[in-house]
Each structure stands twice: as C-alpha cells, then as structure tokens.
Amino acid sequence: MALLFINAGRKYSKVNKNIYGHFSEHLGRGIYNSIYVGENSPIANVRGIRTDVVEALRHIKVPVLRWPGGCFAEYYNWKDGVGPDRQRIVNAGWGGIVEDNSFGTHEFLDLCEQIDCSPYIAANVGSGTPREVSEWIEYMTFSGESPMANWRRQNGRDEPWKIEFFGIGNENWGCGGNMRPEYYADIYKHFETFVRNYDNNKIFRIACGADGSDYKWTETLMRLAGKNMNGLSLHYYTMPKYYETEPYPWENKGPAVGFDKGNYYRTLRRALYIDELIRGHKHVMDQYDPKNEVSIIMDEWGTWHQAEPETNPAFLYQQNTMRDAIVAALSLNIFNTHSDRVHMANLAQMVNVLQSVILTDGEHMVLTPTYHVFDLFKGHQDSTLIESYVQQDMTGTEEASVPALHISASERADGRIHVTVVNLSVDEPQQAHFLLAGKEFSSAEVRFIAGDMNNHNQFGQPPQVEVHSMPDIKVKDNCLHFELPACCVAEIILD
Structure with missing residues (x-):
C-alpha cells in the first residue's frame, strides 16, 4: 500500500496556467490538412480553421500556443505569409516540401482567438534581421498610423492584436545558427532593443535557452543578458534508448507502438530526469536572479519516437499510447512542483507531430491519451501549489x-483541492491511502485513464483510452482509500 499525504494548509507558488501550453510548427501535417484546411474544405471550418479541432482544444483550456517554430522559425519571413499574394518557399528543415504560406500571421492569430488562448510568437534570429522583428511587432500591435499598421488594415484587420509572448530566436545553439552562448547573448540584446511595446501591449521577452543540461549556456545568458529578458527557454525531449548523461543519439529512437516493458521503464526514467534538469537550471539562475524575475519557459518538451511506418520520416508523425500519457502526466506534475520558476511549457506538438494531443486523417479526428491527460490536469491552471508527498516502493x-x-496537488480559487496522481507500474495496481490535512474534506471525485502500456486510439475504431469515473469514493476521518489501476493517470477533486 502507498501512503499519500496532502496538506492544504501549506501553500507555495501559483501554478501558472501557461504551464499547460502547446506548440505548433510548420512541420509535416502539424498545421495544413489538420488545423488549417482552407475555407473551401468540406470539413467544417471557420475561415479555414477546422471546427472540431478548435472545440477539442477549447475543452482542455489551451492557454497559450507557440508558432511558427521550431527550426522553421529561423528561416521564416513573416511578410511572405500576409496579404493576398503569398510567397511560396521550400520548407528545407522538414522534408523539403513547398510551403505556400496560406497559414500566416492573420490565420495564426485567428486560431488563437477561436481557441481563446494567448499567442506566443517565435521570431527569426538565425537568418532574419532586427528590422523584420520590429516591423512584425508594429504590424501586429500598433493602433496608430504607420506603414505596417496600415498594411495590416489593408489585409483585413483594423484593430491590433494583443501579443504577450515573443521569443527572440529558437535553438540558436543548433538549427538557429550554431552560435556560442556569448555570441547569442549579444545578438539577443541587439534584437531585443527593437522589440517595442506599442500602446498598452506589453511584451514578455523570451531568450533562447539551453538544450537539456547545458548549464554553461544558462550561466552565460543570465550573466550577460539576464537583465534584458523576462524568460529563458529550455528544450528537452524524452527518448528511451539512452541514459541521462549521454547526448541525443537520434538514430536510437524506438517505436511509438509495440515496445516492451524495458523500453517503457527507460522512457519513464528519462521523463523523470526533467526534474533534475530544472533544478540544475534553477540553481544557475538563482545566482543571477534571486528574486525569480526571469521565468523558465519549457517551450519544447515531450516524447520523440520513430515516425510511423509508411509515413514521411521528416514529418515526425507518431502514434500516442498510454506510455506517452504517463510521460505527459509526470512532466506536468514536475512543472507544477517547480512553478516558482517554471511559468510556461509548450508540448511538442499539438496536432499530428510528435507527442500530439490530436491526430487527424482527412475528416476524421482522434483524441490521444495525452489529450486526456491535459483534460485531467486542467484544474491546476492558475491554482496554488500545496504540499503533497508519497511514501511508496x-x-x-x-x-x-x-x-x-x-x-x-493545488488549491483552486474556489477552495477545492485538485490532485493528480500517476501509477507508473506497467502491471501492478496500487492501493492508495490518502491522509488529508489543512482543512476538513467531505467528498472526493475521481476521474482516470488506464490501460495496457501500448493502448492507443485509432481512426474508425472505438477508443482504447478514454476518461472514466470512479463511483462512490468516500472520505472518512479526512482519509481516502481506493485502488489505482496499473499504468494509470488520475485526477482527484477534494471538497
């Protein structure tokens, strides 16, 4: 039996809703023929953006969406994607296909308004210029008379948008220019100078942070440019076939479906390493920013498996199993516990790429196990982290x-307690005994997903993974007891 302790009387940091953010890149079918189908499509849409996808994303309360990349951002010119005459370019980073730019700034910001989420723009630093960045911000956010604001009006948008989050570069240690941290720090400050706040739009500036455990990059950026940023990004992908201290051997990624128990547990161990990683970067940042004024922005995270057979490997399309759901739940729990410094995270990626919450095939749509994790966890958004502890094997x-x-665990504004618990065992249910403290509780609601580690949802078939409710969970003497199925993610609401 596992003993779990929940103390509503000991409160910590706010769990920023943006920890539950997402990421969409011009990569494979991440945008076209999935989110964006065009106004003439027989699939139900609003201005080309498919309705069923929007409704599903609204249900899990997506708070923020990052776009247009990723590596794609580092050769993207925003001017190619506005107005009636769009430039066709080659998507050299992801398959060499033609990008027709029919989904550009207006379409992305329309998508964000339909979802009711904040836009997070990733700017081109690797091959772009400060002027491009400056004019893009003017185009999107300036309400007065200017060449860019007038061009926006000519293209159909009179009122400016609100742009809260702006990333200055992406993976500039790699695909964004193979820069040294010292060089990027100078480049960042150069570009950041021209990121202006127009009217009452205040931009949260995000610098390109480290790849995994590159603490030197974080130290250099905080030392040389920390006073010029609001956030510092961090990228980390979970892959099963190597140890935490080894570099990414990309060729060693395993299959998304059909893996064995050893692969399952290696993947979970790799997912848990993100806790150590965040602690390491927090320690470095604390030396230069003891007041936590610079946020960690975990704007690319998730599992990375082999592409599905008979699909273009450059499109990174992979299935999504209960193993991925467990990884998502572990990661979100860890982000919650570090919510004093981690203020945003963006799952890579939202639809049809890597660890997606939605898969589409023509008019068909599937909600993945990872989607259901975001449904179970959405109660943490903007709640207050409280003490929780597990005594276990x-x-x-x-x-x-x-x-x-x-x-x-966290406390919502209405006083209810939201607990998310994961059973990592692939085949052993857990007798969970909860000791509750800090206030008196009288009721508990439990929803969960569970199944075989390889269970996944497929087009045209009944779902193998969906949310279920546990009946008749009693709270007695501020204690709660029930069995957690094997390979399970559960949400518990205490009142």
Whole structure:
C-alpha cells in the first residue's frame, strides 16, 4: 500500500496556467490538412480553421500556443505569409516540401482567438534581421498610423492584436545558427532593443535557452543578458534508448507502438530526469536572479519516437499510447512542483507531430491519451501549489527503476483541492491511502485513464483510452482509500 499525504494548509507558488501550453510548427501535417484546411474544405471550418479541432482544444483550456517554430522559425519571413499574394518557399528543415504560406500571421492569430488562448510568437534570429522583428511587432500591435499598421488594415484587420509572448530566436545553439552562448547573448540584446511595446501591449521577452543540461549556456545568458529578458527557454525531449548523461543519439529512437516493458521503464526514467534538469537550471539562475524575475519557459518538451511506418520520416508523425500519457502526466506534475520558476511549457506538438494531443486523417479526428491527460490536469491552471508527498516502493526493471507513484496537488480559487496522481507500474495496481490535512474534506471525485502500456486510439475504431469515473469514493476521518489501476493517470477533486 502507498501512503499519500496532502496538506492544504501549506501553500507555495501559483501554478501558472501557461504551464499547460502547446506548440505548433510548420512541420509535416502539424498545421495544413489538420488545423488549417482552407475555407473551401468540406470539413467544417471557420475561415479555414477546422471546427472540431478548435472545440477539442477549447475543452482542455489551451492557454497559450507557440508558432511558427521550431527550426522553421529561423528561416521564416513573416511578410511572405500576409496579404493576398503569398510567397511560396521550400520548407528545407522538414522534408523539403513547398510551403505556400496560406497559414500566416492573420490565420495564426485567428486560431488563437477561436481557441481563446494567448499567442506566443517565435521570431527569426538565425537568418532574419532586427528590422523584420520590429516591423512584425508594429504590424501586429500598433493602433496608430504607420506603414505596417496600415498594411495590416489593408489585409483585413483594423484593430491590433494583443501579443504577450515573443521569443527572440529558437535553438540558436543548433538549427538557429550554431552560435556560442556569448555570441547569442549579444545578438539577443541587439534584437531585443527593437522589440517595442506599442500602446498598452506589453511584451514578455523570451531568450533562447539551453538544450537539456547545458548549464554553461544558462550561466552565460543570465550573466550577460539576464537583465534584458523576462524568460529563458529550455528544450528537452524524452527518448528511451539512452541514459541521462549521454547526448541525443537520434538514430536510437524506438517505436511509438509495440515496445516492451524495458523500453517503457527507460522512457519513464528519462521523463523523470526533467526534474533534475530544472533544478540544475534553477540553481544557475538563482545566482543571477534571486528574486525569480526571469521565468523558465519549457517551450519544447515531450516524447520523440520513430515516425510511423509508411509515413514521411521528416514529418515526425507518431502514434500516442498510454506510455506517452504517463510521460505527459509526470512532466506536468514536475512543472507544477517547480512553478516558482517554471511559468510556461509548450508540448511538442499539438496536432499530428510528435507527442500530439490530436491526430487527424482527412475528416476524421482522434483524441490521444495525452489529450486526456491535459483534460485531467486542467484544474491546476492558475491554482496554488500545496504540499503533497508519497511514501511508496519502487517499480520497474533492474535496468530502469522508477517510483511507483507520482503526485502534485493545488488549491483552486474556489477552495477545492485538485490532485493528480500517476501509477507508473506497467502491471501492478496500487492501493492508495490518502491522509488529508489543512482543512476538513467531505467528498472526493475521481476521474482516470488506464490501460495496457501500448493502448492507443485509432481512426474508425472505438477508443482504447478514454476518461472514466470512479463511483462512490468516500472520505472518512479526512482519509481516502481506493485502488489505482496499473499504468494509470488520475485526477482527484477534494471538497
């Protein structure tokens, strides 16, 4: 039996809703023939943006969406994607296909308005110029008379948009220019100078942060440019076939479906490493920013498996199983616990690419196990982190041992407590005994997903993974007891 302790009397940081953000890049079918189908499509849409996808994303309360990349951002010229005559370019980073730019700034910001989320723009630093960045911001946010604002009006948008988040570069240590941190710090400050706030639009400036455990990059950026930024990004992908201290051997990614128990536990161990990673970067940032004024922006995270057979490998299309759901739940729990410094995270990617919450095939749409995790976790958004603890055994294999359970808890504005707990064991249910403190509770609601580690949802078939409710969960003497199925993610609402 596992003992879980929840103390509503001990409160910590706010769990920023933007921790539950997403990312969409011009990559494979991440945007076209998925989110954006065009106004003439037989698939139901509003101005070319498909209605069923929007409704599904509104249900999980997507708070922020990052676009247009990714590596694509570093050769993207925003002017190619506005107005009636769009420039056709080659998407050299992802498959060499023609990008017709029919989905550009107006369409992206329309998508954000339909979802009711904040836009997060990633600017081109690797091959762009400060003037391009300056004019893009003027185009989007200036309400007065100017060449860019007038061009926006000519293109059909009179009122400016609100742009809160602006990333100055992407992976500039790699696909964004192979820069040294010292060089990028200078480039960042150069570009940041021309990121202006127009009218009452205040931009949250995000610098390109480290790849994984590159603490030197973080130290250099904080030392040389920390006073010029609001956030510093961090990228980390979960892959199963190597150890935490090794560099990415991209060719060693395993299959998205049909993996064995050893692969499952290696993947979970790799996912848990993100906790150590965040602690390391927080430690470096604390030396230069003890007041936590610069946020960690985890704007690319998730599982990265082999592309599905008979698909273009450059499109990064992969299925999504209960293993991915467990990884998502572990990651979000960890982000919650570090919400003093982690203020945004963006799952890579939202539709049809890597660890997606939605898969589409023509008119058909599938909600993945990861989608249901975001549904179960959405109650944490803008809640207050409270104390939670698990006393438990380990599970796994000789090669990869992991904790049997993982947890985070928060208090909502209405006073209810939202707990998310994960059973990592692939085949052993857990008898979970909760000790509740800090206030008196009288009721509990439990929703969950569970199944075989390889379970996934497919087009034209009944879902193997969907949300279920547990009936008749009783709270007695401020204690709660029930069985968590194997390979399970659960939401508990205490009142």
